[in-house]
Structures are given as structure tokens and as C-alpha cells.
Amino acid sequence: MKRLIALLTAVAAVGGCTGTKTDGAATAASANTAGTTSSAPSDNGPSISQFVANPCGILDADQVVTLGSVRAATPGTGTLGPNCTWKGQDAIKNSTYVVAVTEGQDFEDMVSRVKANPVFTDKELDGMRVITTDRADGELACLTSIQVSKSDSITVQLNTAADERATKKACPETERVAQLIVENLRG
Numbered sequence: 001m002k003r004l005i006a007l008l009t010a011v012a013a014v015g016g017c018t019g020t021k022t023d024g025a026a027t028a029a030s031a032n033t034a035g036t037t038s039s040a041p042s043d044n045g046p047s048i049s050q051f052v053a054n055p056c057g058i059l060d061a062d063q064v065v066t067l068g069s070v071r072a073a074t075p076g077t078g079t080l081g082p083n084c085t086w087k088g089q090d091a092i093k094n095s096t097y098v099v100a101v102t103e104g105q106d107f108e109d110m111v112s113r114v115k116a117n118p119v120f121t122d123k124e125l126d127g128m129r130v131i132t133t134d135r136a137d138g139e140l141a142c143l144t145s146i147q148v149s150k151s152d153s154i155t156v157q158l159n160t161a162a163d164e165r166a167t168k169k170a171c172p173e174t175e176r177v178a179q180l181i182v183e184n185l186r187g
Contacts, residue, residue: 045149046185051101056084058099058154063180068164069094080105080155088161095164097177098157107147119171126182132171142170144178146185154181 051058056073064070070086077083080100088094111131114120119134119142129147145155156174 045147045152048101048103048148048152048154048185051154052082052103055082055099055101058084058101058181058184059177060184063184066180067095067097067177068168070097080153091161093161093163095161095168095173096159099177099181100155100157102153102155104151105153106151107145107153108150110145110153121171125175125179126186128182128185130175130178130182132175134171138169138171139165140170142174144171144174146178146181148185154178154185156181 054075056075059067064073064086067086069089071089074085074087075082076085078098078100080102083098083100086097088096107129111122114131114133114135117133117135119132119136119138121132123130123132125146130144131147132142132144134142141157141159143155143157145153147153156177158170158174158177160168160170160173
């Protein structure tokens with residue numbers, strides 16, 4: 001938990017791309033690689049207003065089951081705006097997820113602040129731009145931000161529990177959850 005808090009504080013300090021506190025681990029993603037992205041979306045992307053009001057509604061019950069053994073969703077607020085936390089039932093055995101819904105923060109500014117991180121990818125999932133990053137090595141935690149519009153985004157953070165580190169790699173897992181969210185945004 002302390003490592004995660006330090007990680008999130010450090011990322012927030014360099015650009016505000018994280019905003020909630022969780023604990024955990026992950027696996028290495030490709031370091032400083034960039035995928036092809038399309039031109040930046042306009043401000044006419046899918047609406048995230050319903051998730052600003054209810055960040056825990058971003059995943060449906062069937063999708064939450066895919067997170068593993070997590071506690072009931074807990075709404076909160078952080079640097080990135082309203083968020084929802086699904087804490088692992090047991091901090092050693094079960095990973096913790098946080099999804100933040102951000103309105104009014106320029107996505108390119110957010111990207112520029114984390115672009116030099118040791119783990120950074122910029123690509124598309126079903127036509128929506130996503131960045132995946134970690135300030136360390138992606139072994140303990142990772143985050144993936146979905147660009148919804150020029151100033152709106154949704155960020156998935158994962159802190160992999162010690163017992164899941166071999167099977168639940170942080171960066172691929174945040175991208176998997178981001179894919180679920182993209183599907184929900186597309187309807």
C-alpha cells in the first residue's frame with residue numbers, strides 16, 4: 001500500500017495522470033514503445049457524464065466478476081476526478097482496481113507528463129486512443145488512460161496482489177479492463 005501511495009503521488013506530481021490510492025503489483029510492459037494513433041478526437045467523443053455522477057457504474061456486474069475476488073465498489077474522488085475502487089478481498093491474494101473519470105483535463109498535457117516513464121505505450125483499442133504507463137517497471141502497478149475527447153478521459157489503475165503477480169500482469173490487465181470500458185462507451 002505504501003509503495004502504491006508513493007507511486008501515485010509521484011505520478012500525480014509529474015502530471016496528474018493518477019489520482020487515487022491503491023496497492024499492488026504488475027508485470028513488465030514494453031518500455032518506451034509507441035503504437036500508431038489516429039488524430040486526436042474532437043470534444044464530441046462519447047459522453048462520460050453518467051460516469052462522473054456514478055463512477056462505479058462504469059463496469060457492469062458481469063464485468064466486475066472478471067476482476068476476481070474484490071470487495072463491493074467504493075466511490076471516491078481523487079486528482080483525476082470521481083473514481084471507483086474495487087479492493088481485493090485479501091491484500092496479499094487479490095488485486096485492487098481503481099477507475100477514475102476525468103473531465104476538463106487536456107489529454108495531451110496528461111500524456112506529455114508521463115511520456116518519458118520507463119513503461120509507456122500509446123495505441124488504439126477499438127478506435128479509441130489509450131496510453132499505458134508506469135513510473136517504475138510495470139511489475140507492481142500500471143495504469144491505462146482512455147482518451148474519450150480532447151479534455152475527457154477514463155483511467156484504469158491496477159495494483160497486483162503478491163499472489164497474483166505470476167498470472168495477472170498489471171499493464172495487460174489494465175488494458176483488458178480499458179477494453180471493457182471502451183465497449184461500454186460505444187454501447
